[in-house]
Amino acid sequence: MTDSLQALYETVYAALVNASGVWGNRVYAEMAQTGAVRPYALFVYSGGGERNIRRRLSDPEYLLNIKVVAEERADAMTGAAQLAACLDDKGFTDVENGYLDHTDWWIVATELGQRIHITEMVDRAMPLYHQGATFRFVMEEKQS
Amino acid sequence: MTAGLNSNNWYLTIDGTDVSEWVVDLTLSPSIASQDITAGANSTDIARGEGLRDHSLDFTLAYTRSAQATILPLVEVGTHTFIIGIDGNTAGRPKHQQSMIIEGNPISMNVTKELMAFSISAVGAAAPVYNFASDTF
Numbered sequence: 231m232t233d234s235l236q237a238l239y240e241t242v243y244a245a246l247v248n249a250s251g252v253w254g255n256r257v258y259a260e261m262a263q264t265g266a267v268r269p270y271a272l273f274v275y276s277g278g279g280e281r282n283i284r285r286r287l288s289d290p291e292y293l294l295n296i297k298v299v300a301e302e303r304a305d306a307m308t309g310a311a312q313l314a315a316c317l318d319d320k321g322f323t324d325v326e327n328g329y330l331d332h333t334d335w336w337i338v339a340t341e342l343g344q345r346i347h348i349t350e351m352v353d354r355a356m357p358l359y360h361q362g363a364t365f366r367f368v369m370e371e372k373q374s
Numbered sequence: 375m376t377a378g379l380n381s382n383n384w385y386l387t388i389d390g391t392d393v394s395e396w397v398v399d400l401t402l403s404p405s406i407a408s409q410d411i412t413a414g415a416n417s418t419d420i421a422r423g424e425g426l427r428d429h430s431l432d433f434t435l436a437y438t439r440s441a442q443a444t445i446l447p448l449v450e451v452g453t454h455t456f457i458i459g460i461d462g463n464t465a466g467r468p469k470h471q472q473s474m475i476i477e478g479n480p481i482s483m484n485v486t487k488e489l490m491a492f493s494i495s496a497v498g499a500a501a502p503v504y505n506f507a508s509d510t511f
Contacts, residue, residue, distance in 0.1 A: 283489055284436065285382050285395055323439060339487045368487065 231371075234290045235275065237332045238367055242294065242317065245330055246271050251312040252305050253298055262299070268358075269300035269309055276364055288371040297346045297362025306359035310346075317365050318342040334372055341366040385459030386433070388448040396441060398491055400433040402458055402470060404507070429498040431456060431474055437481060437490040449479045449492050453499050463511050470506035473499040 232240070239259050246257040256270035278292035296317065298309025321339035322329045330337040348360035386394050407425030435449060448454065457463075458470040474496040481492045 283398060285397065287395070341487055366487075 232332070232334045234288060234335060234369055234371075235292060237335045238292055238294070238337070238369065239273070241330050241332045241335075241337060242273055242296070245316055245320075246273075246296075246313075249312060249316040251298070251316065252300065252309040269298050269302075269305045271296065271298050271309065271313070271362075273297075278366075281368075284370065287373070288369075290369050292367045292369070293343070294365050294367065295346060295362065296365055297348075297360045300359050300361075301356070303349075303357075303359045303361075306361035310361035310363065313362055314342050321368065336370045336372055337367060338370050339366075339368040341368075379461065381461070383462045385457070385463040387457045388454050390455070391444060391448055393435060393445065393448065396436045396438065396445065398434040398436055398489070400458070401431070402460065402506070403430045403432070404428070405430070427501075429470075429472055429474070429502060431458070431494075431496040433494050435492045435494060437492060445492075449476060449494055451476050451479060454496070456496070457504075458506065459511060460506060466510050468506035469504045469509050469511045470502060471504040472502040475499045 243257055243259060246253070247255050251271065252269050253271040256267060258266065258270060258272045260274050262270055262272055273294050273296040276293040276295045279290055281289045281291050283289060296313055298306050298313065300306040300309060317340055319325065319340060320330045322331070322336050323338050324340065330340065343364040343366055346360060346362040346364065350358045350360060352358050384394060384397060384400055386397055386400065404427065406427045408422040409425045410420060411423040412421045435445060437445065453473060453475050456472055456474050459467055461467045476494055476496045478495045479492050481490060483490055
């Protein structure tokens with residue numbers, strides 16, 4: 231069975247690549263590659279682990295920081311809205327259709343949380359805009 | 375000294391359906407009433423005797439979409455047959471079987487997406503068929 235965090239990464243990656251966001255298909259886990267074309271989407275583990283409220287079932291809850299990195303503020307903010315549209319309230323128990331899914335895991339519920347709003351100065355004072363949010367993913371092992 | 379039990383290896387069936395995997399917590403509470411049997415004109419201390427015995431059961435049952443067809447009829451208010459193994463249902467482990475009345479089965483929801491679960495309260499409808507104090511699987 232796929233590791234739960236790996237499964238979540240796979241699911242989020244697939245959802246973002248297929249979302250037609252300002253990031254196109256430039257989606258990175260943990261760290262963008264050197265020289266990555268902007269804007270791009272980036273997601274990184276922020277916290278979480280097992281909830282242990284279901285007997286003998288793995289039931290993790292993870293927080294991921296997911297953001298769009300762009301050279302234009304408008305692109306970054308548009309991207310943040312697209313992230314929310316793509317990932318918020320997209321769990322199996324949130325919606326009847328179009329929920330995030332994985333072969334081995336239920337993505338039970340997803341939730342938009344704290345905002346990410348960072349302006350970084352790079353390359354001789356060029357501003358780089360990071361916009362996104364911390365998303366909560368409640369998961370549960372699928373039983374065979 | 376041996377280790378105390380720190381386990382969630384319980385066993386619970388309602389009307390013959392094993393619902394153990396959906397139980398979040400469970401409390402089986404035996405009780406007995408006491409009654410004043412003080413007699414005699416010169417009594418200085420109260421004497422009590424045993425009254426009627428009773429059992430109540432409180433448990434939380436996770437609501438799952440995939441199991442709703444199974445769970446909902448089983449937690450309907452009214453009389454059901456419960457078999458409870460506080461330490462599983464292996465031969466030799468304590469067994470409690472009793473007809474009980476589910477008096478309430480509220481389910482709570484909240485906007486922060488916590489686990490949806492029934493909080494079920496049941497009381498004995500008759501004497502236990504098996505009493506976990508003395509009977510085993």
